[in-house]
Amino acid sequence: MSSILAKIGLTASATSFGFSQCRSSIASHQSLVRFFHSSQFWYGDNAANNAKNRERYANDPEYRNRMLQKQREWTRERRAKDTDFVANRRQSNLRWIAKKRPAHIQNYINDPEYRKSQKHNRRNSEAVVQRADLKRKANINNSYQKNALLHWILKATWQCRLFWETHEPLISEEPDGTPGICSSCNGVSTQRLWWRRKKVDEKSAEKMGDESSKQVLDCHNCFCDMDWEKALPLGYRGHVFGSGKRLREPD
Numbered sequence: 330m331s332s333i334l335a336k337i338g339l340t341a342s343a344t345s346f347g348f349s350q351c352r353s354s355i356a357s358h359q360s361l362v363r364f365f366h367s368s369q370f371w372y373g374d375n376a377a378n379n380a381k382n383r384e385r386y387a388n389d390p391e392y393r394n395r396m397l398q399k400q401r402e403w404t405r406e407r408r409a410k411d412t413d414f415v416a417n418r419r420q421s422n423l424r425w426i427a428k429k430r431p432a433h434i435q436n437y438i439n440d441p442e443y444r445k446s447q448k449h450n451r452r453n454s455e456a457v458v459q460r461a462d463l464k465r466k467a468n469i470n471n472s473y474q475k476n477a478l479l480h481w482i483l484k485a486t487w488q489c490r491l492f493w494e495t496h497e498p499l500i501s502e503e504p505d506g507t508p509g510i511c512s513s514c515n516g517v518s519t520q521r522l523w524w525r526r527k528k529v530d531e532k533s534a535e536k537m538g539d540e541s542s543k544q545v546l547d548c549h550n551c552f553c554d555m556d557w558e559k560a561l562p563l564g565y566r567g568h569v570f571g572s573g574k575r576l577r578e579p580d
């Protein structure tokens with residue numbers, strides 16, 4: 330019997346049998362047999378149970394909500410008890426993202442299917458869309474102006490005659506945009522409009538090599554955040570979108 334216990338990772342000690350015997354009227358050998366069978370069941374079918382639970386989680390909304398509610402309660406309790414819980418969790422998430430990031434970038438740039446799945450996930454999040462809408466309407470972080478500039482550049486047929494001091498616009502020929510990596514926020518995304526830097530500082534050029542330094546891109550958001558005045562083309566600085574003043578084509 331002791332070898333069987335060793336197999337399931339338990340040690341048969343006199344005190345543990347004694348404890349079982351004291352707590353119930355079942356004879357010690359019956360208790361042990363019952364315990365062994367229940368342990369064997371649990372260990373042997375653990376993987377099968379997990380798979381079953383995963384399937385149920387995916388297909389049974391009531392079960393899923395119950396599990397999510399339990400998780401939320403657990404998190405709430407941990408937060409209240411452990412002051413470092415939030416910071417530790419954030420650190421752990423950041424480590425996980427950093428570990429996965431190189432593969433994510435490679436897949437995103439080179440695999441259209443992977444890109445599609447990422448886009449689908451983001452579009453599905455209604456909360457993200459609603460938050461962006463509210464931000465735009467309230468012009469939080471200049472988002473209304475940035476969005477208006479983006480659409481104006483994409484719509485203007487004469488945009489190729491405009492001139493920016495620090496960057497030049499690259500408009501994607503693909504209707505859904507072109508994937509790229511922003512040098513400022515380091516984010517990888519698909520954009521209809523990328524901004525190519527006209528000048529690259531020496532340090533970056535050295536790091537990237539001659540060819541790569543010709544294609545230092547910024548996403549529209551980062552480009553606008555660098556200097557909003559310079560985000561507007563020369564001759565159009567100071568313009569406020571939505572003020573009723575129409576932007577006229579250059580002579």
Ligand SMILES: [Zn+2]
Nearest residue numbers: 511514548551
């Ligand atoms: Zn960016």
